[in-house]
Amino acid sequence: DIQMTQSPSTLSASVGDRVTITCRASQSISSWLAWYQQKPGKAPKLLIYKASSLESGVPSRFSGSGSGTEFTLTISSLQPDDFATYYCQQYNSYWWTFGQGTKVEIK
Amino acid sequence: QLQLQESGPGLVKPSETLSLTCTVSGDSISSSNFYWGWIRQPPGKGLEWIGSIYHSGSTYYNPSLKSRVTISVDASKNQFSLKVSSVTAADTAVYYCARQKPYYDILTGTHYYMDVWGKGTTVTVSS
Numbered sequence: 001d002i003q004m005t006q007s008p009s010t011l012s013a014s015v016g017d018r019v020t021i022t023c024r025a026s027q028s029i030s031s032w033l034a035w036y037q038q039k040p041g042k043a044p045k046l047l048i049y050k051a052s053s054l055e056s057g058v059p060s061r062f063s064g065s066g067s068g069t070e071f072t073l074t075i076s077s078l079q080p081d082d083f084a085t086y087y088c089q090q091y092n093s094y095w096w097t098f099g100q101g102t103k104v105e106i107k
Numbered sequence: 108q109l110q111l112q113e114s115g116p117g118l119v120k121p122s123e124t125l126s127l128t129c130t131v132s133g134d135s136i137s138s139s140n141f142y143w144g145w146i147r148q149p150p151g152k153g154l155e156w157i158g159s160i161y162h163s164g165s166t167y168y169n170p171s172l173k174s175r176v177t178i179s180v181d182a183s184k185n186q187f188s189l190k191v192s193s194v195t196a197a198d199t200a201v202y203y204c205a206r207q208k209p210y211y212d213i214l215t216g217t218h219y220y221m222d223v224w225g226k227g228t229t230v231t232v233s234s
Binding site: 001030032034036042043044045046049050055087089091092094095096097098099100101 | 144153154155156159167169170203208210215218219220221222223224225226227
């Protein structure tokens with residue numbers, strides 16, 4: 001299977017900060033990567049697919065980049081609604097795997 | 108608007124079989140090119156893909172769970188279902204169903220990502 005590793009595991013930031021989360025794949029997955037946001041007690045919500053494509057309705061402060069084995073999710077200016085846990089997921093094959101998650105906390 | 112809703116018992120005894128159903132509204136399982144998947148999340152932990160099914164019945168399972176998992180589809184009811192046998196406390200989790208949307212690449216074929224999720228249902232394994 002393809003292992004997905006996110007860093008950091010926890011991130012403390014303030015409203016207005018630029019935030020970057022990294023996701024690394026154990027082998028190349030081209031651009032077959034999605035990012036999800038999850039708030040406590042809620043289902044994950046799709047933010048980004050194909051590494052950099054913004055899902056409809058998602059604010060433009062979210063962006064994704066990368067290909068191969070290294071990817072980033074960037075929030076350009078952190079808003080109060082963005083404090084949540086973020087997961088990357090690879091869909092290169094028919095064996096889907098997730099990163100362990102990055103919790104974005106209020107500093 | 109597409110909606111997915113999980114349903115099933117919230118409490119299952121150890122060694123028994125966990126059974127859940129996902130009801131799809133706003134789209135027809137049998138007329139679309141999507142896969143339909145199950146994902147779970149143990150308390151305080153991350154997400155784990157369990158398995159996926161196409162309306163034709165073609166399935167893929169997480170190898171770590173494959174021996175205990177069965178996913179089936181009932182197109183007439185617009186539902187798909189999950190069964191996990193011989194459950195233990197380690198199967199305690201929130202279980203989500205999700206639609207997996209296709210993205211076609213001319214070189215590598217079709218890739219599916221999870222674009223719409225149900226709200227999830229909590230299943231506790233305990234005697």
